[in-house]
Amino acid sequence: MAAMISPSPAKPAGTPAAPPCTFVIFGASGDLTGRLLTPALYHLMREGLLDPGFEILGVDRVENDDAGFRKALGEALHTLGADAERGIDEAAWERLAAGVRYLTGDFADPGTYARLAEHLARRAEATGHANAVFYLAVAPRFFAPIAASLATAALLVENDGGFRRLVVEKPFGTDLASARELNARLLAAAAEKQIYRIDHYLGKETVQNIMAFRFGNGIFEPIWDRDHIEHVQITAAETVGVERRGRFYDGTGALRDMVPNHLFQLLAMTAMEAPNSFAADAVRTEKTKVIEALRDLSPDEVPRAVVRGQYGAGTVLGKPRAAYRQEPDVAPNSRTETYLALKASIDNWRWSGVPFYLRTGKSLAVRRTEIAIQFKRAPAVLFRDTAGTPTPNLLVIRIQPDEGISLRFAAKVPGREMRLGEVEMDFRYAEHFKAEPQTGYETLIYDCLIGDPTLFQRADNIEAGWGEVQPIQERWAAHPEDPALYPAGSDGPVEADELLARDGYRWLPLS
């Protein structure tokens, strides 16, 4: 689209290093620590955004020591993901590795917290700071008990100018009641400003760019409403199946796994009003207002507005894929949905009458997350006698992969006669910004370290999301049905096509 002026990394030159901190990871031996947190911390160290004395303290009941934990993190970094392919900056890794420590301890044992308190006290004496982040990279059932134990051990008390923060991973509850309860239990242990609830979609550059795109350009906002936009499609398609997560996923399903969190975040970014500033509460308040304005479905409306699918056997990216019910740790008669499509309506002044269609699924034809804005068609009167009619303008914000933004518009096909064709303007991150891909966790960890909660979920935001999906959960619980089958490697079930066809629209094809 535009010629780029200068590359702009995630945190541009001149961004100060975060304050010194002890970064305590509960669940240090888990998958998340090696696969996502370690590369993110390494990137931050490489970019000079961590204090030289930064310490990672792993806590887990798996027996280990400092050297063993350091070795495990090093192996993860050197063998998994994009960094392993690109090559590691060993000096940066050494700087990070120098601060890696480990504490063996059961999360339910008060002795673990006593030893943690001693460790932090010793460190405060040695370094002069008492800052600590407690990152709960653990199964959700441990969130509230760990927070309570930290509070009992007085580890969440902020004094001597040091900060104490709690990072909570998803899933945050399984429905409105459990999310409320979890919020209440966390808030009994710490103040709201100490709690950082993660939705890793908010760490993605392209998601943050939605605000820059909408509010940093003069030309889009005036047409960003019901007068100009016909409908919106939000897609989060994945090629992966459930892989080794069968136990978790079979009890969760696509609705809970993706909708009240990730898809609603994309929806909120797309539909929110401009906040008064980038202050955390200004942004989060506007986002929550969008979710609260979603029209409540009555349980009887659910079957027409929501499609559940489950993948059968098929071929994904050229490789055979077993049916969901044959995956490890999945019940052979499971009714869990691996696909979901939903028609949402936002009952506010700007969006009244504009349908928002959301879809997400596993084992689909391609991996693609995008937001497609279809504008209203131009009147065709002028072109009634010409070849081709104007197709509606389409703006597609590609969240991942192939991050970018494209705009489709009509153009005259060269020649003697007036013939309309479709062309596209395309902006691609990879071409214009030479920044290396990040996991999204870099931004979130850095923001937590500097105390900026803008990209984290506030309690009301999470509860609003669960509140909107509650009628769907209730209807499904009252009328358990098999989901519609779709072949692995396809675009999803035909029932999802019918959802849009009823309104005269079609999904953008995935493949």
Ligand code: BG6
């Ligand atoms: C997670 C879900 O929160 O998000 C996964 O639990 C899903 O099931 C993942 O695969 C998708 O994240 P991303 O960043 O790959 O789009």
